[in-house]
Amino acid sequence: MSLRDLAGLVLLGAIWGASFLFIRVAAPAVGPALLMELRVLLAGLALLACVVALRLPVGALRSRWKQFLVLGTLNAAVPFTLIAASELHIPAGLAAILNSTTPIWTAIVSALRLGEAFPPRRILGLGLGVVGVATLMGWSPVPLTLKVVLAVGASLLAAVFYAFGSVYAARMSRDVPPLVLAVGQQLGAATVLLPLAGATLPDAWPGPAAVYSILGLSFLCTAVAYLIYFPLIARVGPTRTLSVTYLVPVSGILWGAIFLGEPITPGMVGGLVLILVSVLFVTDVRARAARSDPARAAAPGTAASRLRG
Template identity: 50%
Template sequence: MKLKDVIMLLLLAALWGASFLFMRIGAPVLGPLVLIELRVLLACITLVIYALVSRHRIKILHKWWQYLILGATNAAVPFTLISVAELRLDAGLAAILNATTPMFTALTAWLWAKEPFRLKKLYGVILGIIGVSVLVGWGGSGHASHLWLFASFSLLAAVFYGIAGVFSSRHFKGEKPLDMAIGQQLGATLILLPFSLATLPHEIPPRVVLFSVLGLAVMCTAVAYLFYFALIHSVGPLKTLTVTFLVPVFGVIWGGLFLGESITARLIIGLLIILSSVALVANVRFKKRGVKRRPLQKF
């Protein structure tokens, strides 16, 4: 990759990692539903403006019900679940748990699309379970039970991402990425609207929360998607999707820097185990002349 592509990849990982920071700040004040409704609504508006400026003709109505499902499974539901999890979980921990998405995508593809589930993927799933256990802890203590409850919301979000990956691969072949991004955010906005209106806060939130909402919607969603599209066009999906390995690292870094979250040995060990699980499930291969990676495909 050229230097500009490497910089763009790091920026994408940093932005997606920062989304966990902003959700950790915004969710306890606004509530998960209102926070995510603002995220997808503002992101949709930003992407539509970009499409108009770039003279892109938006085409989403011909697949309106598919975009509603995509908006639910790839945005509205998982974003909300992560926000619920971050009412108690640290941003860094939530980011690492979200890295289990390829594991659940592989399981979904096996159960739904009858994709082959080779031994290497099975090892990856087992390793992922071990990594989650290391991160969250085990035993019958109240603290461990408390963590597992909220961690389950984050893991359930990864399950929905897996479902969305298989669904999109079956229903959106040939669709333009920008149309998919706009359709997804619009679908999520419509789905969350009635629920968010019922849970509006009674006071204007602090300035830091408002900035977090803007950062989450505009930078971590709309702008991040544009970086993602640009990288796919420049270096292809194979190298672009290596961002999966970088996002939890940035999530941990941002949580430590801006929220004072502890970066413990357990956190680092759990992170390394889960990233190893991702490598197995994604079938990462190393060769003498560099690294060859298969994409974290939407199976």
């Protein structure tokens, strides 16, 4: 991997980690549904402009609009909103760690839906993941109230939705260009979220911090992130790009500590280590390297690109 690609990978991890920071700032000001409606709509329009500029075929956006509604629901609208709702009650760093369980859930869903093997190595990884989440809960940086427990559950449920979205996106990616798939996902999610967002408009205009966070979440953490991600897939392959899995929660913790003053506790570090080790066991990166499919990995529902709030 060249220095340029390594820098791109680190930058991508930092950008996706920052999404949890932006959500933590903006969600209390505008509400989870409206925040995510603005995110996917603005990002979708920005990516659509890129698709048009690159003269990529956009016929699939019209002919497969029903599938994009399903994809947008599974892989953006529902999980994005769940994460935003959870960050009303838990720190950004904790939400980032919980989101890193996504590859574990994806392996489980793939085993159930696609008939993929679930050998003892993956079972061990699953067990480590459970211990990691339990460690986070037991040594939580916030008081373990009912709201916090429900928030943690919402974050984990978001990861489950990402897993189902991954399987669905993998099927669509066989004959739809990745960037077009990303546009369809965002615009599909915007359509699904529109009624809920309209029903939960805030009473007051958000302050500057919330506005900047919305813009950062939409353009930087979504649109720009995809434009970094797809060239990385093409240059270094899906397996190496998958290593961003390990960078996102770390950057999420650091951004929360630097800008929001969130504590970094031993429980967070211990839980993060256990979860990332479990991801290593469950995803079995070495085996994937021999059989990886670049087109499939480039879909917006794959392991690397799902790891944003």
